[in-house]
Amino acid sequence: MxxxxxxxxxxxxxxxxxxxxxxxxxxxxxxxxxxxxxxxxxxxxxxxxxxxxxxxxxxxxxxxxxxxxxxxxxxxxxxxxxxxxxxxxxxxxxxxxxxxxxxxxxxxxxxxxxxxxxxxxxxxxxxxxxxxxxxxxxxxxxxxxxxxxxxxxxxxxxxxxxxxxxxxxxxxxxxxxxxxxxxxxxxxxxxxxxxxxxxxxxxxxxxxxxxxxxxxxxxIPTPKPKKLIPHKTISVLLIKNKQGQTLLEQRPNTGIWGGLWSLPEFADLKSLQTQLALDGLPTNTQPITPIKHVFSHYKLTIEPHLLVLENTPKKVSEKAKSQWYDTQQLHTIGLATPIKKLLEKI
Ligand code: SF4
Missing domain, CATH: 1.10.340.30 (Hypothetical protein; domain 2)
Structure with a gap:
């Protein structure tokens, strides 16, 4: 007792x-x-x-x-x-x-x-x-x-x-x-x-x-009943200007990486190319090795695409707050971890 x-x-x-x-x-x-x-x-x-x-x-x-x-x-x-x-x-x-x-x-x-x-x-x-x-x-x-x-x-x-x-x-x-x-x-x-x-x-x-x-x-304890973890794939654009700066977007406060800075995100390569064409930007992106990330409720594959620009447009998507960042500035902002690793690697 x-x-x-x-x-x-x-x-x-x-x-x-x-x-x-x-x-x-x-x-x-x-x-x-x-x-x-x-x-x-x-x-x-x-x-x-x-x-x-x-x-x-x-x-x-x-x-x-x-x-x-x-x-x-x-x-x-x-x-x-x-x-x-x-x-x-x-x-x-x-x-x-x-x-x-x-x-x-x-x-x-x-x-x-x-x-x-x-x-x-x-x-x-x-x-x-x-x-x-x-x-x-x-x-x-x-x-x-x-x-x-x-x-x-x-x-x-x-x-x-x-x-x-x-x-x-x-x-x-x-x-x-x-x-x-x-x-x-x-x-x-x-x-x-x-x-x-x-x-x-x-x-x-x-x-x-x-x-x-x-x-x-x-x-004991009895484990949580298992659910199948869904798998999602997204494309992100690693866009660099002539000065070597990277365009980052601040994510909305809700959803994954809420409020953090990340790369512009697109459902897939086709929608990325469509958006670039709409913005009058070159569409000759180069694929980079995909990154896998596991969240508690789903698995994510991120397919990055590199685009190096001659000119510097302010933003790629009208929906998000975006800004150009120098590599040395990246430690001063909250960055999504897989994106931080990708930028460090590049
Ligand atoms: S199961 Fe946990 S509480 Fe029980 S004896 Fe082992 S360590 Fe201690």
């Missing part, structure tokens, strides 16, 4: 010996620093996040600095971290904190979850990590740990299982040492109770783990 007090106690004993307590966001803990780290850590490993977090904090040490920044600069510092809506939401919420909360990070769950991009678990992490108060967390790693501890079957994304997990997580959360407890449960979920080949021999919970006792660790 897992009781609230004994669970937290054993977790904290483990944390005092093995837990991570030198992460950059554990220094000078503030609601803002914890918030940024939690958003960066969504779907992303600690080791990847650390340099991004440090660069971000060096440039935006306060919420006001972030709120006053141009979105291009925020996205530029996020380039490579993926899931760019996180950066856009962070920026929008920083503006809201400055306008609605006098630049002070909210301290209640309700106020936190009213901000864009902050869900219940992130709000709980901010409450516990920054204010050492009783915030409940249930990120993906903690979900996996709890489903195994209690041998809960069924995909954890289902609402009734999610509800059950929140009830367990709430019951287990202690009233003291909340920052350490939260870090401990996240650490065990991320580093011991890993998705594949969990290190049960090193787990402080092994004596209590129902999945281990029933030899069901390999099958």
């Amino acid at each position: 897992i009781t609230n007090a004994s669970f937290a106690k054993e977790l904290l004993i483990w944390f005092d010996q093995h837990g991570r307590n030198h992460l950059p966001w554990q220094k000078d803990r503030t609601g803002y620093r914890v918030w940024v780290s939690e958003i960066m850590l969504q779907q992303t490993q600690v080791i990847t996040v650390i340099p991004y977090f440090e660069r971000f904090m060096a440039r935006f040490p306060t919420i006001t600095d972030l709120a006053e920044a141009h979105s291009d600069e925020v996205l530029a510092l996020w380039t490579g971290l993926g899931y760019y809506s996180r950066a856009r939401n962070l920026h929008a919420s920083a503006i809201e904190v400055v306008e609605q909360h006098q630049g002070e990070m909210p301290t209640s769950i309700d106020d936190l979850v009213s901000l864009k991009g902050i869900g219940r678990s992130t709000a709980g992490a901010i409450i516990s990590q920054a204010y050492n108060d009783q915030g409940v967390i249930l990120d993906g790693n903690v979900k996996r740990l709890l489903t195994r501890l209690y041998a809960i079957k069924g995909w954890p994304g289902q609402s009734q299982i999610d509800k059950q997990l929140w009830e367990i997580a709430t019951k287990l959360t202690p009233t003291t040492r909340n920052a350490d407890y939260t870090q401990a449960i996240m650490d065990i979920g991320a580093t011991i109770c890993k998705p594949k080949q969990p290190l049960c021999v090193a787990c402080p919970m092994q004596a209590r783990c129902k999945a281990l006792a029933e030899d069901q660790v390999a099958t």
Whole structure:
């Protein structure tokens, strides 16, 4: 039987010996620093996040600095971290904190979850990590740990299982040492109770783990029912002018790479050629080796076509905001990762 007090106690004993307590966001803990780290850590490993977090904090040490920044600069510092809506939401919420909360990070769950991009678990992490108060967390790693501890079957994304997990997580959360407890449960979920080949021999919970006792660790949590991942192909135009500059377009805020800069995109080579002819531009493009990119919900093949111009038209498509960029300027703007790699290669 897992009781609230004994669970937290054993977790904290483990944390005092093995837990991570030198992460950059554990220094000078503030609601803002914890918030940024939690958003960066969504779907992303600690080791990847650390340099991004440090660069971000060096440039935006306060919420006001972030709120006053141009979105291009925020996205530029996020380039490579993926899931760019996180950066856009962070920026929008920083503006809201400055306008609605006098630049002070909210301290209640309700106020936190009213901000864009902050869900219940992130709000709980901010409450516990920054204010050492009783915030409940249930990120993906903690979900996996709890489903195994209690041998809960069924995909954890289902609402009734999610509800059950929140009830367990709430019951287990202690009233003291909340920052350490939260870090401990996240650490065990991320580093011991890993998705594949969990290190049960090193787990402080092994004596209590129902999945281990029933030899069901390999099958719990139940994976998400599989859907066929669609495959899409697009053509992009790598257009260079006489000065060696590249024409980039800013993508709309919604959809893939929202708000990032990319190359002008076309459904296929035929529509690209048609648009070039309509704009009075040469149509003798040269194909470049296609790039493959995998998103969580589809696979994308990008077929780039190079066009070197004698003259410099302002834009190729009327639909998008476009601008000529020098190679040295590319690090100052948020670029879609495959496009950044392509430009670096060229
Ligand atoms: S004993 Fe193994 S499966 Fe159970 S919680 Fe620990 S690491 Fe996870």
